[in-house]
Amino acid sequence: MERLKIATVWFGGCAGCHMSFLDLDEFLIDLAGLVDLVYSPIIDCKEYPENVDLCLIEGAICNEDNLELLHKIRARTKVLVSFGDCAVTGNVPAMRNQLGPDNVANVLQCAYIEHAQENPRRPSTAGIVPALLPRVMPVHEVVAVEYFLPGCPPAAANIKAFLTQVLAGTTPQLSGRQIKFG
Amino acid sequence: MALPPSPEKPRIAARYLPQAAGDKRFKILEAHIKKFQHRHDALIEVLHKAQELFGYLEDDVLRYVAAQLKLPASRVYGVATFYHFFTLKPQGAHTCVVCLGTACYVKGANRVLAAVEQQLHIKAGETTPDNQVSLLTARCIGACGIAPAVVYDGTVTPRQSPESALAQINQWVTP
């Protein structure tokens, strides 16, 4: 049997979910023997490949780059997993939504002007920094998502439980504290 | 868990409303509350009367109602904000309440009102676009002896004419 092609992606989040993924420790070695990691911030691959079986998505959809890549991922991937609270709920990155429709201006003002120690200036060069979306969204608000693995971050044990079921060819089912937010 | 010592508690209206000494609206409201024997279930009726007298339900009025009915302030506030008919905020920085009670009316309160309306380009019940002045009317503030009376920012002012009203209004608005 051919090996599963797995990807992970990092959108608007703190990378904590990926850290938790790395906390899988020796299971990572088992995993390496069973799947191909075809795209991930922890491997060197520039373009999201075609025909991916499963993608773990960390982070909320915050900017135009996120949005574009997410659509590409959806088109090229069989099964998407919202991986961690930012992907599942928007979490901390989405807190700027509370500032209302003009939150982008507020956020940039706060980050680049008010708290700048030197050279207060908004990055504006086109094509360098992607524009922020007016509203941060959880992944499933943009594309269909098959599975949700909440947690901030999801505990390594839960990631392992999820992947073990996937590798066994069963429909992954997590329950109870395994799907706890936060 | 010592609480701050309670301040001395004179009559509630005087306590919350030092400026209300000459404001007969509170006396009218008190009479209304007495009519209902200070019963808790009269709260909505009392708020209706209060709004009729004051134009809106300012905090001091709500406190006064709470004290008179011996209800917690939170209950009074909860009820006042539940019903759309009640309004808690004066829309503008300044308020001008023209009494249209019978005594004031026959002494020309309507001309006072018309003059103010014309000056501010708004009608009674409205607020100027710059949120400076809200123009309200009252059924009767009980200041019949000094009619026509106008209440500027909570201060009852006697024997108003269109000219004196405009003089007051013009202090609020930058022409």
Added chain:
Amino acid sequence: MAAKTLTIDGTQISAENHITVLQAATEAGVKIPTLCHLEGVYDVGACRLCLVEVKGTAKLLPACTTRVYEGMEVATDSERLRKYRRMTLELLFAERNHVCAVCVSNGHCELQTLAYSLGMDHVRYDYCSPKWGVDATHRLFGMDHNRCILCTRCVRACWHIEGAGTKNVAGRGGKSMIITDLNEPWGNSETCTACGKCVSACPTGALSAKGSTVSEMQHDRSKLEFIVNAREKKQWSV
């Protein structure tokens, strides 16, 4: 007192007259999810999580306010009920800003616990992300309206156990909020006795003791039941 015989989820049980379905179920070891219910304060039937199916009644009934009767047949855990309960929780999570990861009650929150217990792993509705404030003016406690689910436990505890009537609900609909006195800063309250019963009653991180940081706020909800039993039954069982 006459006992009533009824079945809950197919099991026949005997219950005291006049008790609620929730009490009967609890005594029989059947757990019905609740959120606005709290031992010690009276019930309002508002959260709709404890809705159960009663044979012969088309409408779903709240277990917390429905009394048992002879021959009653109650189902507490149908697929339909589970679906409605999950949806109710999704609506709550979408309504305000329940960011568990940075909440004082993370790990000790009834809303959070219910969500995972009922299998809610994501919220399908768009988040409303409203802007609500935090009242940190009180010397001992804080109120974060972002976390409030308007269960009114704090209001009921304040009115009916402490008797102060400091807290109430203002506004209506989605704009409802828990207020102190005349919607004043909590710290300025003349009526608050700082007893902390409201904080004990809170199911989420909306009310917290000052100084608690993420995951540190554990509400001691049994205190209210303790006080009420002491007052009304003269029983001091800790």
Added chain:
Amino acid sequence: MTLNDLHQTKEAEIAARKKIVLRCCQAAGCTSSDSKGVKERLEKAVAEAGLQNEVEVRGVGCMKLCCEGPLVQADPSDALYVKVTPDNAPAIVAALKGGRSTLAQADPHSPFFTLQQSIVLTNCGVIDPERIEAYIAADGYQALHEVLVEMTPKDVVDTIVKSGLRGRGGAGFPTGLKWGTVAKSPGVKKYIICNADEGDPGAFMDRSVLESDPHSILEGMAIAAYAVGADQGFIYVRAEYPLAISRLHNAIRQAKRVGLLGSGIFESPFNFTIDIRIGAGAFVCGEETALMASVEGKRGTPRPRPPFPAERGLWDCPTLINNVETFANIAPILRRGADWFAGIGTEKSKGTKVFALAGKIQNTGLIEVPMGTPLSTIVEHMGGGAPDGGRIKAVQTGGPSGGCIPRQHLDTPVDYESLTKLGSIMGSGGMIVMDETTRMVDVARFFMEFCMDESCGKCIPCRAGTVQMHHLLEKILARQATARDLAKLEELCDMVKNTSLCGLGQTAPNPVLSTLRFFRHEYEELLQPDPHGPRTPATPVPPLTAAN
């Protein structure tokens, strides 16, 4: 007061009547177009013509054809003048003496009038609502006398049961059954509440009855009080109806003065007083438990039932709540008998129903028709169809709790069951006609916004569910929604309907459900394709075997 006094008042009133009566509408609709001025000028014109001894100018309640107001009708000639201005007064008076008038008139023999059958509106537009003598002359308070002197409370309840009367407030609960429950509930203190918190946008039946015939409500309430053993009544009327409030105050004062309210009514041991409670703008207070909370001076939030108000209502005492129109039916039933009433209407819906006809229709106004009258008769024949040659698309009944009945179902008889079967409800009687230019998704959004704004916020499904349903409808209208969103909307409708605490939430999805049922294509036309294909629970997740 005794029966003799009642008869004397009636006879005196009839004896004082003049040959010719000019009835001039003084209900809220017409007074807002200066019908007061019309009345004054008519009186002046009569005096100038020296006809004071022959002609009476009488202010009356609603004359029904509200769109043509102010209305003036002459008795006995029947001439019905429309859109009358004060300046028309001399011409109207001149016409009384056989002069030809060129004033605008409506045909009092048009279907709008002839197809009506009046029980509730019998006195409406006929008698002066501000004079108790006028009500007494129309046989008013005779039923109360008969009840107090000749009937036991149980007889009264039995009569109402036998009449088949059902609550006119919306749900159609059998009135007699409700009365019987309150009567049987143990308790020394019991209350009667008249629900006059007519909150449905587009409904003004109750307002018209209150303004036109307030004593009929007082009499109905007094009879109910006797039947169930209550001695205190409340009328909960909305603040938006100042004229109704003032006429009720006036009526209560008059009834008290002559001893028809108070203690020892008709020299019996029966005591009854009525107080008015003024609402403050909360639609949810139409729900009976919320209304009771409001009467108690609290936030108008509902509570779960049971216990029903009949067992534990106001201040935990047994309480009977009926709406205005229900009480207006009581005295006629007792005067003319249960069998007479039960002979009108359909098998399960007895009597008549008052509707406020409005929207895209020629004749807007107030109508009363027997239960079971087909909708088409009401909107096409009586209402005159859509204006400007338009075509009726749907009829909305039941306000924000009701639904839209499409054109193809206009032959439906108007009764509780038939309307429910079509996903609408009888409601309190608002009937809004829509024509082809109406977008049904927008109608659904309008009502959802109403429910969202009026939700009290107590229970989660209604408070948060209406917000999400409204959001989804906005999204659909903005052409930003997909089939997934529509599925979510339908699922939410089901959930909010089945889990909300009170009637407001339980019926809030109805406008969406009924428009989806009959106008689903209008929703679907607005949907956007889902670029990635829907992954709703219906489409199974692909098995996680390796890609080929």
